[in-house]
Amino acid sequence: MARRKKIYEGKAKILYEGPEPGTVVQYFKDDATAFNAEKRDVIDGKGVLNNRLSEFFMVGLNSIGVPTHFMKRLNMREQLVRQCEIIPLEVIVRNFAAGTMAKRLGIEEGTALPRPIVEYCYKDDSLGDPLVTEEHIAAFGWASQQDMDDILSLALRVNDFMSGLMYGVGIKLVDFKIEIGRVYDGDYQRLIVADEISPDSCRLWDIETGRKLDKDVFRRDLGDLADAYTEVARRLGVMPANATPMEKPKLIN
Structure with missing residues (x-):
């Protein structure tokens, strides 16, 4: 398979040249950063959750006439977007x-x-x-x-x-x-x-408890970031009700 051309890499995403002119592939990383990247870590499954949630919100916005760059999700970590x-x-x-x-x-x-x-x-x-x-x-x-x-x-x-x-x-x-x-x-x-x-x-x-379900969990050391994001995805129906945070495969000796 031909190597894709990387256009840009940021703190949380990588952009690759898309398959058609005017398109870009957006890849969601597991990296978490805060305080202008002074604090950083890798949170297993974060990129998968953000890919699915961003798709959910962008599709919803497109459906009510708010234009977005989103075209379609390609896989668990990537989506095809319009170049802009x-x-x-x-x-x-x-x-x-x-x-x-x-x-x-x-x-x-x-x-x-x-x-x-x-x-x-x-x-x-x-x-x-x-x-x-x-x-x-x-x-x-x-x-x-x-x-x-x-x-x-x-x-x-x-x-x-x-x-x-x-x-x-x-x-x-x-x-x-x-x-x-x-x-x-x-x-x-x-x-x-x-x-x-x-x-x-x-x-x-x-609303009931004030529990934070966003990146402040990482910024302020309030618990497991993947758990918080998974809870948001569960409530919105983006992930199954019994979903657990994604983990990387483990090698078995």
Whole structure:
């Protein structure tokens, strides 16, 4: 089999050249990182869970008319996605104060916000993905005003969809981040949701107990990350009710 051309490798995924022009194969790794990769580990089965969960969310968004880059899942760790030009921003939607926002503004973690707040960070690991304003975005030409209007609309539609979905299975969507890509049909440009949507990119708390079911489990040493992600997949029906976290095969002497 011909060796695939690697396009990019990040902290949690590898992108390979797709089988057709305009396509990319997105491979989900088991690597877990936090604090701008200062903390890292390998969590068996994490990539499989994130692949399945991201597929579930992207298919749901496509079905309600929110365009995404997702085309189809290829296997347990890979999915075929549409190639797009990523806007260099992390788009963060917050429903409750948590993480950096709680620290930055001195708000008690878990405080409900009066309305969803959308923030933007410039995607640059070497700078720590700094928070930026729409003025920065316009001044440096990362996105036009029309782009920003479309990004805001997409982010809030994703929030509505995800919040309702999670609430239905007893999970509070505290916040999440997405990336937005540009695709071109001739001279016409449109924006789509890209990258992934998974517990790696969301804060998810059990409504009854407050138990964290997201990457904060790894960040704060709160237990087994694969168990938390498997619980999310179980509740959403993505994995069987009796599913256990995926483990690597063991050699038998």
